[in-house]
Amino acid sequence: MCVDLKNKKRSIKMFKKTVVCLLMLMMLLGFAGITQAKSVEFWVGADPRETAFWTRIFTEWDETHPDLKIDWRPAPTGKSGEEVLLTAIATGTGPDLSTGIFAGFAFQLMENDILVPFNKFEGFEELLEARSMTNIVKKAWGYKGDYYVLPMYTNPIAFWWNKDVLDELGIDVPRTYSDVLKLAALYNDPKSGKYTLYTRFTPSWWHRWQDFCAHYYAATGGKPYWDDQKVYFNDENGLKYMEFINTMFRKEYSPLEDIQDAIQKGNVIGGINKGPWSIKPTREKYPDFNYVIAPPLVPDSFPLDKPIYTFADTKGISMLTKDMEKQEVIWEFLKWLFSDSKHDVIWLEETTMLPSREDVTTNPVFSDFLGNHPKLAEYAKLLPYAIPPPLNAKTAELQTAFNELVWEPIAYGKKSPKEALADAEVALNKILQR
């Protein structure tokens, strides 16, 4: 009996020791977390071209500012940068500074007090002036008098046309919807995989920027397709464009599938292209591909002497940390980054995306680079007419609904353009009012 009691006491003692050891281990790990030094965490785009840019930037920054440590890394991969960043913010693992912020996403973050306004820091106006982006920022990135995003780049959405095929057919670069229909009558042959125009990508909501928004801006001279109160796309211009799209699909002038490099591979003569970042990989993968860059198509009645507007795929940098020390480090970094135009030349070299500056086509610092990159220079000509998306926190939901109510029913012949646009107007206005 005494032996059993002793054994029992021994087991309870062992159990208590185990629990105490585990608790101590947990405390030590927690303490290790607390004593880790605070450093600024900066997420950049996961694209290898952007990573190459930031590598060069931080090599210089670390040499010239060894006391101001910034830990930068590509953002975790996901279907979209916005989803990744939102998840990180929700779980408390978000960065202090992040790139890849577009206007609608910034609006969502601003409304929830996630972002820190840059205009509260000394030297804000001077920074805008130094980078020649005062009008760009003040026009498109303000929220209740504050500015929470410093735009990094602006990519105008443009069309690419296969120059060799157009020359063979003896046709000029198409400008209007009718020009494309005439071209299709000469060239189209879906049975042998030859289509005329690439009109859309995937159901992903951000592809509406390319396949609808750019064309609405083109047809209306840059008028918004919605604001935060109501939609405007159910008008003569929206209807004309979607009737054109309807014809393209009914007559099989456009493929229904998302085809990788459709224009470069010759599946289509032309169409909307994803952006100027395609220039470098196209040159490498399809060196013999001869193409021209043109603004989006316009209705037949569009005046010849009016400029054609397009969508500006533009994203920027935002500050998320509320820590004052980190804010100071970040502000020093941003002032250094944006005050030297040499950094934007590096950006051009590594990414072939246009920096968000008003003087890209006039500043001699960039003229050498653009002179050696004529395709990018074509995109730069569209910059003054490139308009960013409207500030709206429900951008993803609105554009998803637009795809489900307008694009797909028309592409698959389930609704007429008039019916589809009318249904979408009702549904999207409901979303905006909610």
Add this chain to the structure above:
Amino acid sequence: MRKIIKVNRQLQKNIIGYIFSTPYFLFTIAIWLYPFIWGLIISFKRWNLISPTSTWVGLGNYLEVLQDPILWVIIRNSVYFMIVFVGLTTITSLGVALLINQIPKFKSFFVIGFLLSFVSSGVAYSVVFNILFASDGLINNILNIFGVKVGWFTNPSIAMASIALVVSWKFTGYYALFFLSGLNNIPKAIYEAARIDGANPWQSFFKITVPLLNPTFVMIIVFATITSFNLFAEPYMITGGGPMNATKTMMLEIYNRVFEFLQVGYGSTLAIVSAIITFIFVCIFKKLVERDVYV
């Protein structure tokens, strides 16, 4: 005294058992119970994921979900997927198991070979199948020889069936394992007795093998039903839920609502509703398919 000794020994064993079970209980509480309760509470609120505050809406989210036409589209899609997936996978995995069962040597090698598809990354093989079934992909290039072209993922009528084909490829080897185990548990004496009584191979298969594999069929149908309502990676990577919402699944809708539209309350409600619907379907199928089996 003997009772005390017995109780002490039992107590010792219990304590050791609790020590070893504690990590699992903590894991289950952290990974399952806590998120489940949190999700249930959130389903009664309106919250946008990044705001520090949320609004209590009671059953508002549940009423909205039940009145949303997309819910019925998703259920229809999931049932369509289930029919194709269960039918295809049951036939192919049973076939694979029967074939492997005939192999006298190196069975494990073949089993592992078929299991490779199950362990491969959903994202990776979705990309591969997307390229394979593209309009200018290998499959359509072969079909083009016969003057046929199929919009595998662009035709709303067959897009979900194409997704089911892809997912069947993944699960065939895995379910074949279950069938193989079921086949090995059928006593050989029954087949011998049937042969003596004059039964041919087809009769043996339909009168002996299939009925005695009933527990395996039930298990696979239950797993396949759960898979049908948990489908995410393949529609996410290949079709994005299109065309015309033909491949929109419950998990995809939950993901879009929470991470794209920031409607966390609605997303949580969908998750609860999805669990209830899955449970109902599992009960229905069990009732229809399950039979008592005596050997």
